[in-house]
Amino acid sequence: MQGMSKKRRIVRVGDISEMIREKEDFIMIELEELSRQVLPCLQCTTCASSCPVFQVDSEKNPRRIIYKLSRNDFSNIFNELSLWWCGGCYSCQEHCPQGVALTGIFFKLKNLAFRSGERVPNLIIRNGGELASGFLIRYNDRIKKIRRELGLPEIMQPSLDEIKKILQKSGFFDLLEISRTLDDE
Amino acid sequence: MMNEKIKRYALFWGCTIQFRLPWIELSARRVLPELGVDIVDLPFSCCPDPVSTKAIDHKTWLALAARNLTIAEEEDLNILTLCSGCFETLRMAQEEMRDKKIKEEINSILKETGREYNGKIEVIHLEQLLYERIGLKKIEDYATRPIKLRVAVHVGCHFTRPSNILKTDDPLYPEKLDELCRAIGLETPDYPDKNLCCGVGVGLVDRDIMSKLIIRKIKGAKMVGADAIVSHCPSCILNYDTGQYILAGSEMERMPVFHYLELLGLAIGIDPDEFAFDEHKIKLPDITF
DSSP states (O other): OTTOOOOOOOOOHHHHHHHHHHHHHHHHHHHHHHHHHTTTOOOOOHHHHHOHHHHHOTTOOHHHHHHHHHTTOOTTGGGOHHHHTOOOOOHHHHHOTTOOOHHHHHHHHHHHHHHHTOEEOHHHHHHHHHGGGTSSSOOOHHHHHHHHHTTOOOOOOOOHHHHHHHHHHTTHHHHHHHOEEGGGO | OOOOOOEEEEEEOHHIIIIIOHHHHHHHHHHGGGGTEEEEOOOOOOOOOTTHHHHHOHHHHHHHHHHHHHHHHHHTOEEEESOHHHHHHHHHHHHHTTSHHHHHHHHHHHGGGTOOOOOOOOEEEHHHIIIIIIOHHHHHHHOSSOOOOBEEEEOOSTTTOSHHHHOSSOSSSOOHHHHHHHHTTOBOOOOTTTTOOOOTTGGGTOHHHHHHHHHHHHHHHHHTTOSEEEESOHHHHHHHHHHHHHOTTOSSOOOOEEEHHHHHHHHTTOOGGGSOGGGOSSOOOOOOO
8 A cells, every 4th residue: 555665663672662561461451351251150160070180180170260360360370280281172161051161261371371472381382383394293204104004095295385374474483483381490 | 885975075184093093094995985985185284283283373273274174175075074173173263264354364364375265165074974964774774794892982072062163962961973883783881981081182281191081981981891992083092092002000901992983894894804903002802793
């Protein structure tokens, strides 16, 4: 469009702190939205008792995250263990008698953790890194040999150029770059 | 034998089947044509997975799923998937992109590749093909060699949940796979922890919890005297078969795991030698017809 010619932007120290503040504001707005989504929660504990992880390890309680959100308490919210121990099985969400979309909320929190550069599990970063190869698993000689022995065709390869363009455009590579792993602690 | 054409489908195998459990791919390539299904292979990428990719960035997850959908759209083929994770990703992406604003946003990313998602095709899971398209009655008729085994049916999480979107079976008490099993002669007792998650998702961060979930599952199946677990989810099958194998030193007796298609294949008369039963880590029981 005319009149929208690119202006070279000189980034000053003040701008950077402004950028950080904008990002923090964005995270805060999203967290406040999640707080609104958990308003119907009555703390009945159905989510916890239906969670497969909680059933074998009571340290990982999904209800705690919902409780904190409901009280607008966002302190260490990204460090809640049950967030990263959530495998996305949707059991809590299906069981919730109040219709709170817990699993969706947990995924949103995980996305926000990545955006904030919070510590996240190593294997999730690793899987993310593999995506650029088209699959989560590398097509190595061992797998090729097994498939050949079974009389199966070669695995069809997707266009890596297209995948990289998508990962670039969506900002995925930038997210991986700022990610820090929980395992470093 | 049964050559009434059901349809041609673009088969979405997914990472787990193609790389980790190619014996499931072998079973599908052998059994599905017998049921009148033509398989077309297309260069799909990872779906991408609904646990880790979705945890990193929702938009990227949607865009890569949309790209896969456009590949089938180009060929004007509906997608058939054997993987519950791929099914969940592709179906959820379709539903989300029914929102025009989201579709436009995703298409603005796809534009970089010259692609555009239109929402023209359908995505179905193997169980839907068998239960809804072919139907129990036909499966029963095809099964001329009913199999005498007592099995613990395991549906897993991602085929039914979130149920408001996937709409496949009851998310808390699924029974269609049980019915499909009974149609080929199998006994399907209810058992403790029947709907318990296999734990593969939490395995990303905690192998110990994953093992505990596997042990609980096997105990429940043993309690009702099951000979084997039957499932159609590759991740669950991988977790139970390989998982039990790795759990060396545990006190439990091991429980073999079948993919439903293997038993269906045997029941409709395919020679056992045409499958790759040796590829299972846990020794399979003898099967009597």
